[in-house]
Amino acid sequence: MAIKKITAFAPATVANFVCGYDILGFAIEGIGDEVSVSFNQKFENTFALLSNHSELQQLPPEKNVAFEMVKQVQEAIGRTDGIHIELNKKMPLNSGLGSSSASAVAALVAANALYDNPLSTDQLLPLAMEGERLACGTAHADNVAPSLLGGIVLVKGYQPLEVVSIPVPKHWYCCVVHAHVDVPTRLARKILKTTIPLKEAVVQFGNIAGLIAGIYSGNDQLVSNSMQDVLIEPHRSLLIPYFQEMKKLALGENAIGFGISGSGPSVFALCKTEQQATQIADAIEQLLISAQIGRDVFVSRISTQGAHIL
Amino acid sequence: MAIKKITAFAPATVANFVCGYDILGFAIEGIGDEVSVSFNQKFENTFALLSNHSELQQLPPEKNVAFEMVKQVQEAIGRTDGIHIELNKKMPLNSGLGSSSASAVAALVAANALYDNPLSTDQLLPLAMEGERLACGTAHADNVAPSLLGGIVLVKGYQPLEVVSIPVPKHWYCCVVHAHVDVPTRLARKILKTTIPLKEAVVQFGNIAGLIAGIYSGNDQLVSNSMQDVLIEPHRSLLIPYFQEMKKLALGENAIGFGISGSGPSVFALCKTEQQATQIADAIEQLLISAQIGRDVFVSRISTQGAHIL
Numbered sequence: 001m002a003i004k005k006i007t008a009f010a011p012a013t014v015a016n017f018v019c020g021y022d023i024l025g026f027a028i029e030g031i032g033d034e035v036s037v038s039f040n041q042k043f044e045n046t047f048a049l050l051s052n053h054s055e056l057q058q059l060p061p062e063k064n065v066a067f068e069m070v071k072q073v074q075e076a077i078g079r080t081d082g083i084h085i086e087l088n089k090k091m092p093l094n095s096g097l098g099s100s101s102a103s104a105v106a107a108l109v110a111a112n113a114l115y116d117n118p119l120s121t122d123q124l125l126p127l128a129m130e131g132e133r134l135a136c137g138t139a140h141a142d143n144v145a146p147s148l149l150g151g152i153v154l155v156k157g158y159q160p161l162e163v164v165s166i167p168v169p170k171h172w173y174c175c176v177v178h179a180h181v182d183v184p185t186r187l188a189r190k191i192l193k194t195t196i197p198l199k200e201a202v203v204q205f206g207n208i209a210g211l212i213a214g215i216y217s218g219n220d221q222l223v224s225n226s227m228q229d230v231l232i233e234p235h236r237s238l239l240i241p242y243f244q245e246m247k248k249l250a251l252g253e254n255a256i257g258f259g260i261s262g263s264g265p266s267v268f269a270l271c272k273t274e275q276q277a278t279q280i281a282d283a284i285e286q287l288l289i290s291a292q293i294g295r296d297v298f299v300s301r302i303s304t305q306g307a308h309i310l
Numbered sequence: 311m312a313i314k315k316i317t318a319f320a321p322a323t324v325a326n327f328v329c330g331y332d333i334l335g336f337a338i339e340g341i342g343d344e345v346s347v348s349f350n351q352k353f354e355n356t357f358a359l360l361s362n363h364s365e366l367q368q369l370p371p372e373k374n375v376a377f378e379m380v381k382q383v384q385e386a387i388g389r390t391d392g393i394h395i396e397l398n399k400k401m402p403l404n405s406g407l408g409s410s411s412a413s414a415v416a417a418l419v420a421a422n423a424l425y426d427n428p429l430s431t432d433q434l435l436p437l438a439m440e441g442e443r444l445a446c447g448t449a450h451a452d453n454v455a456p457s458l459l460g461g462i463v464l465v466k467g468y469q470p471l472e473v474v475s476i477p478v479p480k481h482w483y484c485c486v487v488h489a490h491v492d493v494p495t496r497l498a499r500k501i502l503k504t505t506i507p508l509k510e511a512v513v514q515f516g517n518i519a520g521l522i523a524g525i526y527s528g529n530d531q532l533v534s535n536s537m538q539d540v541l542i543e544p545h546r547s548l549l550i551p552y553f554q555e556m557k558k559l560a561l562g563e564n565a566i567g568f569g570i571s572g573s574g575p576s577v578f579a580l581c582k583t584e585q586q587a588t589q590i591a592d593a594i595e596q597l598l599i600s601a602q603i604g605r606d607v608f609v610s611r612i613s614t615q616g617a618h619i620l
Contacts, residue, residue, distance in 0.1 A: 039504065040388065154519050157520070164520060164532060193508065198506050202332045205331065217526070234555060
C-alpha cells in the first residue's frame with residue numbers, strides 16, 4: 001500500500017495594511033510555504049527541511065514551527081502516531097511576509113488533513129497563533145489568520161479571539177518587494193513607542209474606519225486616502241533603505257497605497273490593475289538595482305483561497 | 311408683500327459611537343433645534359432667542375452660535391443684508407447631544423436657503439465647524455457633520471476634511487437618555503489622558519474596524535462586539551451617575567451596544583427594534599426616578615434626513 005502523503009500550501013501574507021497595525025492582513029498568491037506529512041511507522045515525529053535556509057538548518061527540529069504545529073494537532077485530537085514532516089520553505093525568513101506563519105499554517109493544514117480534518121479552521125487558528133509565539137515571541141493573528149483563511153482578514157480582537165473576513169475587491173493587484181536587508185521582527189517591534197498621543201490615535205481611527213468603509217463601498221479613492229499611517233511607519237520606515245523613494249515611485253504611478261508589509265523590510269503597493277502593479281514593480285526593481293540591493297519582486301492578486309492541500 | 315421667513319431644523323446627534331472617539335457620529339430623529347431667518351430691512355442682523363435657556367439669554371447675540379453662522383454665510387457669499395434670526399432651541403445645553411451643533415447647522419441651512427442655497431453642504435460644513443470652535447473651543451465635525459448630512463457619518467480626517475456617510479441599518483432604534491447632571495464638554499475633554507498605551511489603541515483599532523465592517527455587512531453581533539471603548543469610557547463614565555447601572559440594564563435587555571453620547575452626560579443604547587429601545591428607555595427611566603435624577607428619555611430611529619427646511 002502506498003504511504004499516504006499530504007502536502008499543504010499556505011500563502012505569504014501582508015500584515016497591517018498600512019493603517020491597520022496588528023489588526024489587518026491579507027494573503028498573496030503564488031508565494032508561500034509547503035509542508036508534506038506522512039505516517040512514518042515510528043513512535044515519534046521526524047523532520048526534514050527541504051530548503052536551503054541556513055538559519056533553519058541550525059535549529060533543532062523540535063524548535064521548528066512546522067514540527068511544533070504537527071505536534072499540536074496531535075495533542076488536540078489525542079493521537080500519538082509518528083509523522084514525517086517535510087518543510088519545503090519557498091519564501092525568505094525575516095522578510096515581513098509572514099514566513100513563519102506560512103510554515104505554521106501549512107503544517108497545521110497538512111497534519112489536520114492527514115487525520116481527515118478533525119479540526120475546523122476556528123480550532124486551527126489558535127494553534128497557529130501559538131506557532132507565532134514560538135517563532136517571534138508574540139501570539140499575533142494578523143499573519144496566520146489571512147494565511148489560513150485567505151483574503152483580507154480583520155483580527156477584531158483577542159479577548160475573545162474574533163476574526164472577520166473582509167471582502168476582497170476583485171480588481172486589486174499587489175506589488176510586493178522584498179529588499180534583501182535585515183530587519184528582525186523583534187527590533188521592528190522595539191523601535192515603536194509604547195505610548196502614543198491620543199491625537200495621533202484619532203487620526204489612525206479615521207484612517208482605519210475609512211479603509212474598511214472604502215473596501216466595502218468599492219471606493220478606491222477612500223481606501224487610498226485612508227492608507228496613511230502616522231504611528232508605525234514613521235519609525236519602521238527608518239529601518240528600510242530607500243523606503244521614501246520606493247513610496248514616491250509607487251504613489252507617483254497612482255498606486256492606491258504603499259506601505260510596509262508587517263514589520264518589514266518588505267513593502268507593498270496596492271494597485272488598481274495588474275499593469276499598474278507591474279510598472280511599479282519594474283520601477284522599484286530598477287531603483288534597488290541601482291542601489292545594489294538584492295531583492296525579490298512579486299506581482300500578485302490578493303489570494304482569496306488561503307491555505308489548501310495541493 | 312409678505313416677508314420671506316425660512317425655518318430650518320437640525321437634528322441632535324450622538325457622537326463617538328462608543329469606540330469611534332472623535333470620528334463617528336449619527337443624527338437622531340425628533341430632537342433638535344430650529345432657526346428662522348428673514349430679511350429685517352435694517353443694516354445689521356438682529357437676534358431673538360425664543361426658548362427659555364438662561365445660559366443663552368445672558369449671552370450677547372453676537373456670541374450666539376446661530377448669530378455667528380448667519381454672519382458666516384453672508385461673508386462667504388459677500389452679502390450685507392440685515393437678517394432677523396430666531397433661535398428656537400428645543401434641546402438642552404451641555405447634554406452631549408450636539409446642542410450647539412444643532413443650532414449652528416440649523417442657522418447655516420436657514421440662512422443659505424434664504425439666499426436660495428448658494429452654498430453646498432461641502433461648503434457649509436467648514437462653517438459649522440467654526441461654530442463648534444466658537445461654542446466649545448475646538449472645530450470638531452463629529453456632531454455638525456451628522457446634523458447637517460443625517461445618518462451615520464465618519465469624519466475620516468481633517469487634513470483635508472473628509473466625511474463619509476456610512477449606510478444606516480434600517481431596523482436600528484436608539485434609546486437616548488439625558489440625565490440632568492452637569493458634565494461640561496471642556497471638563498469631559500480634560501479628564502482624558504493625552505497619551506495612551508499603543509496596546510490599548512490597537513484594541514480600539516480592532517473595534518473601530520469591526521464596527522464599520524459590522525454595519526456594512528449587516529452583522530449586528532459584530533457591531534455589538536465592537537461597541538467597546540477601552541480609551542474614553544473608563545474616564546468619562548466616572549462623571550455620569552449610574553453609568554454602569556444603566557449600561558447593565560441596556561445590555562441585559564440585549565441592546566446592540568450602550569455608551570456615552572459625545573462627552574456626556576447623555577447616554578444611548580443602540581437597539582434592534584423599537585420595542586427593545588422602549589423597554590430599555592423604561593428601565594433606565596425607572597432607575598433615574600428611584601435615584602431622584604431628572605431626565606429626558608427619547609426613543610428614536612437614526613435620522614437619515616439631516617438638517618432641512620420646515
